[in-house]
Amino acid sequence: MTSQPPYALIFDMDGVLVDNTPYQAKAFQLLFREHGLTTNARQLLKRLNGMPATNILKTVFRHPVPDKQLKEYASQREFLYRVLYWDKRREMPGLSEFLQAARAAGFNIGLGTGSPPETISYIIDHLDLRQYFDVVTGKDDVEKGKPHADTFSVVAQKLGVPPERCVVFEDALLGEQAAYKAKMRCIGVSSGLKPEQFQAPLRVIRDFRDITPEQVRELLDQNPTVPKPSKELAKRQYMHL
Incomplete structure (x- = not known):
């Protein structure tokens, strides 16, 4: 056999x-606020969590956003996330x-x-x-x-x-x-x-x-x-x- x-x-x-999902959501929410978006980040991540950040961001803008700009927004979100989560990292x-x-x-x-x-x-x-x-x-x-x-x-x-x-x-x-x-x-x-x-x-x-x-x-x-x-x-x- x-x-x-x-x-x-x-x-x-x-x-x-x-x-770390609450901290990911908070980082998205801060980014949304910066750009005048009212999307609820927690609800958004319940549906889209797991996607690359650029793809998630693509869904929240009502107008087309160039890929280069989406990558910049994703980098901003990543920076915010790391600051928020820096002292909270636990397995x-x-x-x-x-x-x-x-x-x-x-x-x-x-x-x-x-x-x-x-x-x-x-x-x-x-x-x-x-x-x-x-x-x-x-x-x-x-x-x-x-x-x-x-x-x-x-x-x-x-x-x-x-x-x-x-x-x-x-x-x-x-x-x-x-x-x-x-x-x-x-x-x-x-x-x-x-x-x-x-x-x-x-x-x-x-x-x-x-x-x-x-x-x-x-x-x-x-x-x-x-x-x-x-x-x-x-x-x-x-x-x-």
Whole structure:
């Protein structure tokens, strides 16, 4: 009997490794205020979190904005976010212990985020988390960000693990859709959404004290089918940005 390849755990970063979504939203809100926009950033991120910041910004202006300008706005937002979050950087409760246990249990571990390298470093190197990841993939490593499959597909390819052996930890609807498009299953992290707001996760956790690597393996063994991406979500205009 041919042995199965190992399972792989693939983690989003924002809202999963760290509970930083409120600070991301505050940074967007300050930027919106600067430009006279009344969009509610918290509500916006409930729908669009996981997208590159330039794509999120593209949805809030009623007039076309040149890509160069959007990148400048995204840089402003990033600066605001870092200032707001500088002294607040903490890993999600139970994360290091979970990652250590997962490594000991034989899981491959990857990070798949829409953030650029300097933002990834701002989180994972400050918190000394890079040591736990076999692969780190960010914005510069893929052609299309979430909700497209690329982010997670590239992680799986680099890990050498087929998608059906991967599970993604995600806090965002678009990240969950990206997982299903990549033919992977998903575990939700309810840092920004209520459990019932996810489409079809194997399970929803508040943080990593709620689950063990052994329980993840059981969930994967017992639920081999990958959900199809939601047609309703796929129809929404922002899914095609």
